[in-house]
Amino acid sequence: MLKKILTLVFVTTAIFIGNAQEANEVYNIIPWPAKVKTVTGSCILNEDFKVNIQGDYHSRIYGGASRFLRRLADKTGVFIDQGFATKKNEYPNAILQISIERPGVVKLGEDESYSLDVSEGKIILKSTTDIGALRGLETLLQLVSFSETEYFFQTVKIEDEPRFPWRGLMMDVSRHFMPVDVVKRNIDALAAAKMNVFHWHLADDQGWRVEIKSLPELTEKGSDGFWFTQEQIKDVVAYAVERGIRVIPEIDVPGHATAMSVAYPQISSKKDTVYTIERYAGVFDPTLDPTIDETYEVLEKVIAEMAPLFPDPYFHIGGDENEGKQWAANEDIQKFMKEHDLKDKHQLQSYFNIKLQKILKKYGKIMMGWDEIFQPELPKDVVIQSWRGKEAMIQSAQQGSQTILSNGYYIDLNNSMKGHYLNDPLEKDNPLTPQQAKNILGGEATMWAELATPLTVDSRIWPRTAAIAERLWSSQDVNDYDNLRKRLVQFNLDLELLGITHLSYRDVILRNMANGRNIMPLQNMTAICEPLKGYTRNMGGTEYKTYNPYTLFADACVVDASDAVAFKHAVAAFIQKHNEENRKAVKIYLQKWATLYDDLKTLQPNPTLQKIMPIAERVQNVCKPLLAKMNGEKAKLKKKDFKVLEAPVEDVEIVITTDLQLLFEAL
Amino acid sequence: MLKKILTLVFVTTAIFIGNAQEANEVYNIIPWPAKVKTVTGSCILNEDFKVNIQGDYHSRIYGGASRFLRRLADKTGVFIDQGFATKKNEYPNAILQISIERPGVVKLGEDESYSLDVSEGKIILKSTTDIGALRGLETLLQLVSFSETEYFFQTVKIEDEPRFPWRGLMMDVSRHFMPVDVVKRNIDALAAAKMNVFHWHLADDQGWRVEIKSLPELTEKGSDGFWFTQEQIKDVVAYAVERGIRVIPEIDVPGHATAMSVAYPQISSKKDTVYTIERYAGVFDPTLDPTIDETYEVLEKVIAEMAPLFPDPYFHIGGDENEGKQWAANEDIQKFMKEHDLKDKHQLQSYFNIKLQKILKKYGKIMMGWDEIFQPELPKDVVIQSWRGKEAMIQSAQQGSQTILSNGYYIDLNNSMKGHYLNDPLEKDNPLTPQQAKNILGGEATMWAELATPLTVDSRIWPRTAAIAERLWSSQDVNDYDNLRKRLVQFNLDLELLGITHLSYRDVILRNMANGRNIMPLQNMTAICEPLKGYTRNMGGTEYKTYNPYTLFADACVVDASDAVAFKHAVAAFIQKHNEENRKAVKIYLQKWATLYDDLKTLQPNPTLQKIMPIAERVQNVCKPLLAKMNGEKAKLKKKDFKVLEAPVEDVEIVITTDLQLLFEAL
Missing domain, CATH: 3.30.379.10 (Chitobiase/beta-hexosaminidase domain 2-like)
Incomplete structure (x- = not known):
């Protein structure tokens, strides 16, 4: 056979x-x-x-x-x-x-x-x-x-068998709502990557997304009409459980509470305010009032309804980024703190968390939160999600709390897959005893959705989450990044057949930009550009509102831009050996880029295209003479001519610059 | 400004x-x-x-x-x-x-x-x-x-304002289940095309797709687990109503009743049988027994639960393609017919329909059915959906029944948009009085799903349904097909931004076929091939089972293949005037096709690709010499050499053949 x-x-x-x-x-x-x-x-x-x-x-x-x-x-x-x-x-x-x-x-x-x-x-x-x-x-x-x-x-x-028992993806469905089908297709993809936790970030400043029947204002006033019914939640949870995936809900409190404050200003820490749903990204003031009973009554109603929807015992209460401004400005709260000997906002938040933990226990739930909740006062039967560094994870493990790692797995920040892949929750030279090390349960990729929509979100999650999945499932010494990339070729196609749109969405954006003309020049541009990394695309969180368009050139670009990655290899090979095969491999790319501006100009100009013209023009202006030089012709090109490629344009960076320079120097 | x-x-x-x-x-x-x-x-x-x-x-x-x-x-x-x-x-x-x-x-x-x-x-x-x-x-x-x-x-x-008040799309979600998101995105697209009816074909031989709480076996046994909960139905109906679109449910009876018979064999006309969900396409025997009370009791339970889910008064009961085989073979039924003086299957079906209509009226519903239900015995307060021709529509209108046209709007058959566009429900030379003409309410595109899945269905519906939408909305004398095609360029992009996958799905299939290699050769092939028309792709309904793959080359092809349409225009222009511009326009295509086989061979061969190699080979074998001839070179090519292009390969036809021949003759 x-x-x-x-x-x-x-x-x-x-x-x-x-x-x-x-x-x-x-x-x-x-x-x-x-x-x-x-x-x-x-x-x-x-x-x-x-x-x-x-x-x-x-x-x-x-x-x-x-x-x-x-x-x-x-x-x-x-x-x-x-x-x-x-x-x-x-x-x-x-x-x-x-x-x-x-x-x-x-x-x-x-x-x-x-x-x-x-x-x-x-x-x-x-x-x-x-x-x-x-x-x-x-x-x-x-x-x-x-x-x-x-x-x-x-x-x-x-x-x-897996190395870690907790291998998850957190999806933020508050900043941009992600409907049931988007969630389900990503659960399918998690199963394909052998991940086993879907962490559902259901409430934040920009929207409350889960129906609470006893508190209808939460969705009526706090969601713009985009939320999950309890029937839909049950459907999604059942869907996940059918695939061997746990679902952990998150309601982010006491900070990140703008949407909640829109519905119930009486439990916020600044009561004489008309709250509106937050349209920007960032850290905002609205914070629940931990000193009044009504806050806990509302939260108990939330938990009482959510607990039976989610069979998993773990329940995430957020707890991050509470700057305590509303607490500091509220005299009653300040008085309360003195009366209860609470020295700072951390102690007040621990007071809040301890009360919340009791409610959760009443409904059979184990509390989980971002690493800010890890404070001396808090009982140790919590799970700490370490996101600001690895310190909280190490300390939690040492002090007997279970913990998972998300620091280094922030896929929304558009960093290269390689960093995520090599980010081990339990490095070889860790300070933990074997018993303590068991408290490190695993990790979660976190897909914050300030800049992601149903159209683009898959491209931000995949394939990088597959690298995190391998880090959490496979042996520590499986860490050959190039080999992972080789294996990803087929995995990407498998994801696409499952319904993930990370490969197909790009041309949707480009066709719209090109008004029906040939999108090849734009495809070639996306293959060498990446969206700005970290928080630089949306400085201060005020460049993009939640309802601004995310159908821009930057949205069509992804991390580890394909031609850029391939070109890096081609240049490295050529530098190592100036033979004809290697020369040819490099020239294929230069030929593409030497006409990029001319190609783009064949499209019907519109304001969107006009804005990215400089990218094509700058790339062509460097690559055309560089190609000439490779062909043995005379070309006026100096090292400083590459400088212009370094400036971001329309929220993307050109990522072939370094390799173009290396090539130039090698000629 | x-x-x-x-x-x-x-x-x-x-x-x-x-x-x-x-x-x-x-x-x-x-x-x-x-x-x-x-x-x-x-x-x-x-x-x-x-x-x-x-x-x-x-x-x-x-x-x-x-x-x-x-x-x-x-x-x-x-x-x-x-x-x-x-x-x-x-x-x-x-x-x-x-x-x-x-x-x-x-x-x-x-x-x-x-x-x-x-x-x-x-x-x-x-x-x-x-x-x-x-x-x-x-x-x-x-x-x-x-x-x-x-x-x-x-x-x-x-x-x-619209010309006709009933402008709809019927979606079959039985042959292949189409989840909520597929339905919703198509409702968005209907609204974009100013259509106002979504006709939901919810039950057929291949699956019962709507939850009936009092009859749980319908979905438990008759759906393979793919069905809509009543909550989902309500959600979809509300979604449509928000967009000004009526939703008409259809339960197809008494024929097309296999899935129903799996759940309730006691109401079928052949009771000593173990029924299984139908996996093939076609017309099948299972038919409800119209002579026993239990049949109507079951149907009343169905209608009682469905009626409040669908606020629209119209309710479609199917009624098509009942060949009456089970009735003929059942002695009790034959005896019943004699006793009740019912002369043939048509009269028995009318007997059934009249009883059904009474139940529907009890729940405030107006009966609607395919044109087989139009029989002398049936009261006239029904809507007849004319699908086998226009005769039933004309006769219904003459005899005082409301009626809509679907004959000529069968978009599942993969015929050119032009035919649908020019298919007028109310032609200028019609035999109707103005009063009778008012009974013609409009029409519906029908998307039967024997060969369509959530991946491919949008490409079968759009853009051709937009042509039908224009026929039903716009004036009769808006009928310039070339102008419609010009306007469709932007409309297609608008549909895509709404979430319709008719443009993006193709590359999903092609990438899978090409295992990550360059899909350009395959794209070029899909641009000149169309899926077989009519019922020839699935002869006898037995070539494809419902769960066979629909990720084949034929599935990646669409009607009115883009390069073929453009080439037709280019050839026509060249024949009219042999100038350099027209020659160049033709040659662009010939150049693409003259290397089609060579290009395809650069992919990594697999069984799927091997099967379509003959297409590329035959096209190249004709186009290479034809291009040479256009370039004034000697080329051995005879009229009979084109013959080989006519044979279907892998369920597609090459649709440039005629124009290649015309070009050859014009040289």
Whole structure:
């Protein structure tokens, strides 16, 4: 059955490879499994492919197996005859045999391990729980490969389990509302990356997004009409649980409370104010009043209704960025602090948190918050989400609180994937005892939505969150970034077939900008530009309002711009060896950029295009003579001529500048 | 204020133009308004643009105006300062003044008229109802244009109202389930095309898609887990009503009843059978038993729960394609027919329909059905949806039944937009009296989903449904197809910004096929191939199961393939005049196609690509010598060499064949 195999070279048959230098050239698995043993051969995929399920399990495996069959068909075009999995031991002779020991429970620390043995004509997937089996099916889907004439599964032996039990994505649906379908498709993608937590940031200054039936003003006044009904919440939670993913809700208090204050100014710390929903980004004053009973009555109503919607015991109360300005300005609060011997805003916030924690416990919930809540007064049975650095994480772990890392995983800041990938929650030289180290549960990518909308958000989350997923699932010494990028090529396509729009959204923006003309010049520009990093695109949070357009050139650009990355490699190779092949590889890009301005001018000029003309003009002005120089012609070009490329234009930076300079110097 | 205007040429200032030969070159409005008067000037759009609303109206105009502001910003990138419309007379000095006489009701025949007066610095939109104002806002959005330095609204005077009161789209969500977001984005698109009916085909052989709480088996057994909760139905209906769109539910009975029979075999006409959900397409035997009370009891439960979910009085009961096989084979039914003097299946079905109509009336509903239900016995207070021809429509109108046209609007069949566009429900030489003609309410595009999935369905609906929308809204003599195509360029982009995936979905499929390689060769192929028309792609309904992949090359192809359409024009121009410009225009395409096979071979071959290689090879084999011949070189090419292009490959046809032949003959 072994066909002419084009995509893989079999290297070895007998060695278990953890951090494989060979195996990870053969297989495109993300996140990389704990143990991988390459096996020669292939397991053909044709219409007779069937799945059989045995053992004791939760029915979610049926949905998982059915979705697997559908994705397999969509990916390959093979007309697989089995459409659904609905019964135990339905196809005893099936090629894929799934065997599960016990029903899984979607909770922290549940067994997600699996083993996968793909040999010729037979695939055996074994797991303790159905959740482990779901993880194994994701791996199996990544083993699909092809020859000219056949699709097949790469043969392999895998034993796999995650390094950390908490691997999540936080989505902010307050700054920009993200409807159910956006949330669901990202939950699908999380499952594909073997992540297991969806952290749902449901309330902030810019909008309250969850229906509380006993407090209708929260959504009526605080949401602009964009919020989730409780039915929708239940639907999303069920959807996640079907995929082995926990859902953690977050209501950010006592700060970040503008939307809440619009609805209930009486519980804010400045009561003589008419609040309006915040339209800008940043840190704002509205803060709940921790000294009055009504605040806790309102919060208890919120928690009482939300608790049953979210089966997971963890409940996130935010707690970040309370600057205490309203507290400082309120005499009653200041008096209260003196009376209760609360020395500063931190102690007052701890007072608030302790009261809140009691309410949460009443409803069976464990409190979780951003690292500001980590104060000496607070009981240790909380989870600290470390975002301002790693210190809070280390200290929490030392002092006995569970903790997760988000510092370094702020994907909204548009930093390169590489930094996220190499950001280990538990570095080798950490100061923790093995017991303390267990308090580090894992981490979460955080997708703050000040500058992201349903159109663009997938492009901000993916593929970088896959790198974070691998960091949290895979062994510490799986850290070859170039190898990850190689494996991501297929993973990106798999995400796209799942419905993630991170590849397709760009042309939507560019077509609009080009008014129906050829978008190729614009595509070429996005491939060398990246949105400004950090908070520089929206300085002070006042450059963009929530309802300003996010269909701009910067929105069409993504981190790790594709041509820029490829060009960097081409230049490095050329500098190392000035041969014809390397010269040619570099010239392909220069040729594209040497006419960028001329190409852009063929479009029908409009104000949006006019604003980005300088990018094309500057790039062309450098690349045209550089190309001439490479062709051995005379060209007037000096090192200082590159300077002009460094200035940001329309919220993007040109990211080929350094490599153009290196190339120039190497000529 | 008049800038260097690039997009429009002002022709005249004073003539009201209905079927304008000039105005429709200036404005890109779809559907074309009843009266358009071009006016010189422009109304600048900048951040100060505001909307003010006055009069007496339903609050839906606030949502409509807010969405309008957002779409205006998204389309232009202008940072409009006003984000929402929430109050009466909020901005008395606003540029856009909306004035409404009375609250609209989303019902058949409601006033949708509006007038729009765009002059320098002032826009006046007047309407009887808020629904008319929503229609006017869609027109205004289409008047957005630009110079190099500014966005503006084209100045104009418009008076507008629809020709027909019923302008709809039917979506089949049974053959392939279409989730809420797919439905909602298409409702947005319907509103953009000024359509006003969403007809929701909720049950068929392949799935029962609506929750009936008193009959849980319908969805538990008959849906594969894909169905709408009643909360979701309410949400979608409210969404449509906010956009001035009626929602008509359809439960297809007594035929097309496989899914229903899976759940309730006791009401089918063959009771000793274990039914399973149908996986193929076509006409199937399962049919409800019209002779037993239980059938009507079940149907009454369905109607009792559905009636309050759908505020519109019209309720569609299907009634099509009942071949009566199960009735003929059932002795009890045959006996019943004799006893009740029912001579044939048509009379039995009328017996059924009359009983059903009584139930519907009890719940305040008016019966509607496909044209098979139009039988002498049936009372005339029904709506007949004419799909097998126009005869039923004409006869219904003559005999006093209301009727709509769908024959000629079957967009699932992949026929050219031109045929749909020129298909008039009420042709000039019709046999009806003016009174009878009023029974023709309009028409509906029908999107049957045997071969469409959430990924592909938008590309099957749009843009062709916009042509049908214009046919039903605009004057009969607005029928210049080439002019429609010109106006569609911008409309397609507007649809895309609304979330319609008809332009972006193609590359999703192609990227998957190309495994991350350059998809340009595949794009070039889709631009000259169209999916097989009519029912030939799925002969007998048995080539594709519902769960087979629809991510194939044919799925990436659309009707009116872009390069093929452009090439047809280029060839026609060249044949008319052999000048250098026309020659060059033709050669651009030939050059692309002369290397199609070579280009495709640069991809990594896989079974999917291998199957479409013959297309590229055949096209190249013809176009390469044809190009040589155009270049004055010797080329061996005979008329019969084109023959090979005619054979379908992988469910597509190459649609440049005729024009290649014409070109060859003209050389």
